[in-house]
Amino acid sequence: MTENSNASQSLPPLCLIGGGQMGRAIVGGLIQAGTIRPDDLVVVDPSAQCRQWWSDQHPSAKCHASVQTVETMPPIVLLAVKPPIMQRVAQSAPKQWAGRLLVSVAAGITLNSMQAWFGHDRVIRVMPNTPCLVGEGASAFCAAAGATDEDQGHVKTMLEAVGIAIAVDEKQMNAVTGLSGSGPAYVFTIIEGLADGGVLAGLPRDLAMQLAVQTVLGAATMVKETGQHPGQLKDAVASPAGTTITGLNTLERRAVRAAMADAVAAAKQRGDELG
Structure with a gap:
């Protein structure tokens, strides 16, 4: 797990409104880090299967099918629902949101929309990613005017318990969505492609996957730990007329680097549309 100064707070x-994958990633990481206790957690989700999962994993958490049945709403509400249903959630129980810090992880939903729908401006918008589940999340956040320094501190504590957290201007949030929010899926695709290449070259599937995973992990760690530009590290292993430069030439001819940049830009544009 990523080391940070706030993990013990x-x-x-x-x-938690919405107990699906992203809610599980963030709150599961918080529980694992000791940042929140299960008996201080309320989970609201209409899916009986989802509520059963939370009850099985954290028996002391309080699970509800509807916001209306929550008698005492906790001071922080983490809204981990799909963007198209956020407005419906806001309208479902307006009295429940009064005075609460609202933290939204819905891609593309702006602070202005959140303030209009929920009726107050104590709102913080967050873009996490699924590696939060293993303590290696890359998250960004921005706050409305009504969110206090303490509120922002709570969100930073929440996110740093499961990775890194960076405060950004809201105009940058959809770019963050396209890069780190959607980025794990791009990296998973790269890992799958590397493993497929290994199988194509004659390796057993399990060995190819093991090598692909460790290769991506090791390369990312080198960039992080050395502080060198990825291009420098690439050049260091690409000897003249060697195997690596031959493989890199294939990637350049297939425009892999441009495709990755285009994927980030396209995801950012989709975030703009959702907003």
Whole structure:
């Protein structure tokens, strides 16, 4: 897990609206880090299967099918629902949101929209990613005017318990979505492609996958730990007329680097559309 100064801090009680994959990634990481206790957690999700998962994993958490049945709403509400249903959630129980810090992870939904729908401006918008589940998340956040320094501190504590957290201007949030928010899926595709290449070259599938995963992990760690530009590290292993430069030439002819940049830009544009 990524080391950070806030991982040992605790958060006030929290309500998770939407107990699916992203909610599990963030809150599961918080529980694992000791930043929140399961008995300080309320989970709201209409899916009985989802609520059963939370009850099985964290029996002391309080699970509800609807916001209306939550008698005492915790001071922090983490809204981990799909963007198209956020407005419906806001309208479902307006009294429940009064005075609460609202933290949204919905891609593309602006602070202005959140303030209009929920009726106040104590709102923070977050873009996390699924590696939060293993303590290696890359998250960014921006705050509305009504969010206090303490509120932003709570969100930073929340996110740094499961990775890194960076405060950004809201105009940068959809670019963050396209890069780190969607980025794990791009990297998973690269890992799959590397493993497929290994199989094509004659390696057993399990060995090819093991080597592909460790190769990506090791390369990322080198960039992080050395502080060198990826291009420098690439050049260091690309000897004249060697195997690596031959493979890199194939990637350049297939425009892999441009395709990755285009994927980030396209995801950013889709975030703009959702907003």
